Amino acid sequence: MDISEARVGSLVDEAPRWRTTLLGYLALTKPRVIELLLVTTIPAMLLADRGSVDPLLIFHTLVGGLLAAAGANTLNCVADADIDKVMKRTERRPLARATVPRSHALVFGLTLSVTSFFYLWWTTNLLSAHLAGATIAFYVLVYTLVLKRRTSQNVVWGGAAGCMPVMIGWSAVTDTIAWPALVMFAIIFFWTPPHTWALAMKYKDDYRAAGVPMLPAVATEQQVTKQILIYTWLTVLATLALVPTTGWLYAAVALLAGAWFVVMAHQLYRGVRRGESVRPLRLFLQSNNYLAVVFLALAVDSVLALPLIP
Template sequence: MSIREGHLAEGTLDRTSTAARLRRQVVTKVVGYVALTKPRVIELLLVTTIPAMLLAHRGSVDPLLILNTLVGGLMAAAGANTLNCVADADIDKVMKRTERRPLARATVPRSHALVFGLALSVTSFFWLWWTTNLLSAHLAGLTIAFYVLVYTLLLKRRTSQNVVWGGAAGCMPVMIGWSAVTGTIEWPALAMFAIIFFWTPPHTWALAMRYKEDYRAAGVPMLPAVATERQVTKQIVIYTWLTVAATLALVPVTGWLYAAVAVLAGAWFLLMAHQLNAGVRRGEQVKPLRLFLQSNNYLAVVFCALAIDSVLALPTLF
């Protein structure tokens, strides 16, 4: 090979390696921004919003309206989650469960994340206003403000009841979905709100029992970090009973399919909560993460049954 050919080959290799490096940087940035939105948390939006919309107008809802509502809700949730990451960047670095988040690892600049979160939040408001109605847009804006300002900045680091009240933000997708279809808020929407509101503490506390040392290290007074396991599991049982009761409140406006699933799934969820509490009372080594994971399945089963029951427009029981 001549000297000239050697230089050409080296130049080609340099350009190839540079292009590969740039691609890796772009992919890392994109993955980082997506991670800021907490995609797994956004799954709750899909699980609850669609059934709420289908129940609001049993048997027929415009697919385009569902799509537009989901897009707006997704942007609102992504914006709120991103702003939550910005506010919690300091404690995310301390907790092992969150130490790989983008801001904890500095893969995304904090100022860029702030702009990204604000842009998503503002866009979600105008998207919902344009494609659904002003009430849905205001509900989305209220959700973002409550989650970031009330839960993240005010409650999370000050009270062991943080997720009880802060969980209200996670209940809002059903309200947004219902209002997008009806333009109003009616009692079935409030019942669905109550389901998620009461479900959030046992779901979150079961996870926090597994990572209570993380919360202690970060100085976050999550209930399992400041109370005994017996006290925590007792509260889990209480809120699980309230969750199941809230699901049964929808029986008058649903068919037999939803009613049957709500009863059976509720009995299963209660059994798991009581088993966890009984294990703690006996001084056994319990696995709270099991309840955390199964609580996701419980909520999905109940709301999927609600969606199917609504699509089929089965006769209501009352």
């Protein structure tokens, strides 16, 4: 859930009936969450063919991926409708406010999901379509219905769904899965816990009220920030593991941005240990910038095909 959803809710309140319904369906897809698709898929595709990817293939992959993400997010809202009503951060979601009937949302989510499979199969290849379908199934059936409500490590394993855009992008170009795609998967996999837990630290009372065992709701702040620090280091190390297949521009940006990200995580951890007032939301927001900068550097490096050693 992105903190900008409150704005979508306010727009729904002010809109005429038909616009209210339209904005409700749009909010179900969590548009801001889908930005991760754009940030990671294109660089993965460019790296797969070192910048010479057909623009039409990129377009089709993004459309198919967008449909898949929108379908998965909608089904997530359907499954989480009960807890969304309890949490202040999510109480303005369409199903929590009954802006959209739950049965309609279910049909909408299933339609988007099925459409994404056949669209990717038609425009890219069957492997990409299967990866998208597996992502939707894992996110809804494994993360949302099982892990989210049963373990404090929910976002660690559930975050795997958010890593799949790079796999889909790579497979759309090559019709295979190779080690650079797995490294990019690892980058996002390790990045997800510190990103999500930093936000959850601010809204831990929400999770407690809803009975969701998100780590900040069941552990001390020192334990949480220690885990954030560990996963931040793992994220940076994963970005450096991609260096052998990239050029000097990506290597430099990954190193500098990684140092900055680690320093921020250390500051949060040190502040908690000292009993100081901390701002975990700052790390949450800046983690978005970090991931965007790293993958933008990867895209530019791939297009320019800059060698690591001239």
